[in-house]
Each structure stands twice: as structure tokens, then as C-alpha cells.
Amino acid sequence: MTTKEASFIYALRMGDNALILGHRLSELCSKAPFIEEDLALTNISLDLIGRAQALLSYAAELEGKEKTADELAYRRPEIDYYNHLITEQPNGDFAHTIIRQLYISAFELLFFKELEKSKDKTFSALAAKAIKEVSYHFEHAKNWTIRLGDGTDESKRRMQVALNDLWMYTGELFEMDDVENWLLSEGIAADLVPLKPKWAQMIGDILDEATLEVPEDTYMQTGSRKGVHTESLGHILSEMQYLQRAYPDATW
Amino acid sequence: MNSDTQFDLWEVFIQSKSGQPYVHAGSIHATDMKMAMQNARDSYTRRGEGTSIWVVPSKYIVASNPDDNEMLFDPSADKIYRHPTFYIMPEGAKNI
Numbered sequence: 001m002t003t004k005e006a007s008f009i010y011a012l013r014m015g016d017n018a019l020i021l022g023h024r025l026s027e028l029c030s031k032a033p034f035i036e037e038d039l040a041l042t043n044i045s046l047d048l049i050g051r052a053q054a055l056l057s058y059a060a061e062l063e064g065k066e067k068t069a070d071e072l073a074y075r076r077p078e079i080d081y082y083n084h085l086i087t088e089q090p091n092g093d094f095a096h097t098i099i100r101q102l103y104i105s106a107f108e109l110l111f112f113k114e115l116e117k118s119k120d121k122t123f124s125a126l127a128a129k130a131i132k133e134v135s136y137h138f139e140h141a142k143n144w145t146i147r148l149g150d151g152t153d154e155s156k157r158r159m160q161v162a163l164n165d166l167w168m169y170t171g172e173l174f175e176m177d178d179v180e181n182w183l184l185s186e187g188i189a190a191d192l193v194p195l196k197p198k199w200a201q202m203i204g205d206i207l208d209e210a211t212l213e214v215p216e217d218t219y220m221q222t223g224s225r226k227g228v229h230t231e232s233l234g235h236i237l238s239e240m241q242y243l244q245r246a247y248p249d250a251t252w
Numbered sequence: 253m254n255s256d257t258q259f260d261l262w263e264v265f266i267q268s269k270s271g272q273p274y275v276h277a278g279s280i281h282a283t284d285m286k287m288a289m290q291n292a293r294d295s296y297t298r299r300g301e302g303t304s305i306w307v308v309p310s311k312y313i314v315a316s317n318p319d320d321n322e323m324l325f326d327p328s329a330d331k332i333y334r335h336p337t338f339y340i341m342p343e344g345a346k347n348i
Contacts, residue, residue, distance in 0.1 A: 034258070034259070034281060036280050036281060036282070036291035036294060036295055037291075039291075039294045039295050039298070040290060040291065040294040043294050043298060139290070140290060143286050143287065143290070147283070147284070147287070
């Protein structure tokens, strides 16, 4: 594997994370509990789709097969997507949407601060931009978690259920495989191993304040790095890719 | 009975850049200060409108009563000397 090939996969993974989570949040447009929250969630969605566009454009450039970001986003089959399983999980009730955001944004805040040190100038610049956006995503999720955790009996119960339901998808966030270890040795990728205790501390502190319990350790789901997904991704792709599949190269 | 199921109302003021006055942008609903600030940011600064935000609970805004308009505002109508343009500047005064 060359550095360029590894960087292509790395860009694709990050791009897919942003694309799929961004699409998930976009599903809430006009369906959030109230209008201000509708704007908040779709703002976050747009941050993510913007990030996906930048990363998939860079991936296409690294791949060198004259593809566009759109072709990467809309023309791949399910097994060629490398987004973390947690990003494709359904929105569920508002508690599930917020806890998914909490787990991911806490991770991304730590991750992009590491990636900012990358020797790859594009990754470093993208990370610097992402840090600003993710800082806000994290504040948004954190405040809701505290508000609803330390809220009514019903809101507390729902938050705890969401925390427990999504916990099994958090182990995967910190997995390092050959691609990432190779790029780490080249000074390009972020080292995820030291991020795990920091992440656990961040989540633990917030759940303390929210009077919620950190879920008990359980079997952690994995597979996205090999293109193995939960049933949810297929449903997203069938909706997201419909137009490109039915009318290839459609323009407007 | 209160039939309003919305959260408390807040007024949003945006400063477009440093040194400029804060201008009323609109209102939002929120349960607390943090939510008010975030909702104001998400609702009114998405297109680069501002560099600073104030949010104030609407209940703390004291508004004049339209019935008092004659009393409050009509007496100033004939006092043109309160406008700087009423005065003729002496020749030689600079930088005014």
C-alpha cells in the first residue's frame, strides 16, 4: 500500500462519516420538536455535508480515477461505505438523536484536534475548520443531555435508554487498522488509542452532571472498516441514491 | 389557564460588527440562557449577520403603551432646535 492509497481510504472513511450522519440529521428537517431546534439540527447537518463534500473531493483527487465527490457519494454500493456504524443509526426519539450526537461530537472534537497536527496539509486544514463546527455540535448535545437527563422522570428514562442502546457502537470509534497504523507512522493519521480514556472522561463528566449512568460495558459492534454495516445503512442509501440510480447524470 | 405550549419567549439583538449598535433581530423560544443563546445563533446568524449576540427574556422588556403616544412623543415634534442641523456653524470651524 502506498501512502496515497492509504490516504484515499482515510479520506473516504472520514467523508462517509460526515455524509451519513449529515444525511441522518437532514431527515429531521421540518420534523424537529420545535422550529429553533429544527434549525439547530439542520445547521449541524449542513456542517457535516459540507465536510463530506470537502473530504470526498479530496478522496477523489487521491484516488486519481477522475471521479467527482458526487460519484463517490452516490454511486457506491453499501459494502463500499466505511462510515462508523453509529452514524447510520436511526434518529429514533429525540433522546436517541441527541445521544448519538453526544457520543460522536465528543469523539470528533478529540479526533480533529489530533488530526490538525497531520503532515497532510489538506487533512490538517479540514481538521482546523471541523474543530470550530464540532465544538458547537458538542455544546449543543451536551446541554441537551444535561437538560433532559436532569429533567423529568420521562426525559431521564428516555435518555438512559438511548445511552444504553447506542453504547455498543462506541467501541468502533477507537479502532485502528493497518491503514490507520500505516498513516500514523507517516505522521498523517491521528492516534485513536489515547483518545479513548479522554472520551470516556468527557462523557462521564457530562453524565454525572446530567444525573445519568454510564452504560455498562458490553459487546462492541464492529465492521464498518470492512464495509459491514447494520441494516440501517441500506435504507439510507436507497433513499439517498435513488435519483442517481434512476436517472444517472441527471442535472438541474 | 395558559394554553401556550411553547417555551418562554426571548428577544434577540445582533451586533453586525464591533462598535456597531445591537439591533433587534427577532424573537425565539427557549427554556434557559444556554438554549436561548444557541437558538438565537442558529436562527439569526446563519448567514454571517453577526459578531455578537444579546438575548433577553421578553418579559423583562418594558414597552411604551401606544395610548401614551401623544404624551410621550408629540411634544418633541416642534423642537427643531434639538437637531444639530438647526445651527449654522461659524466659518472656520473644522472637522465637524
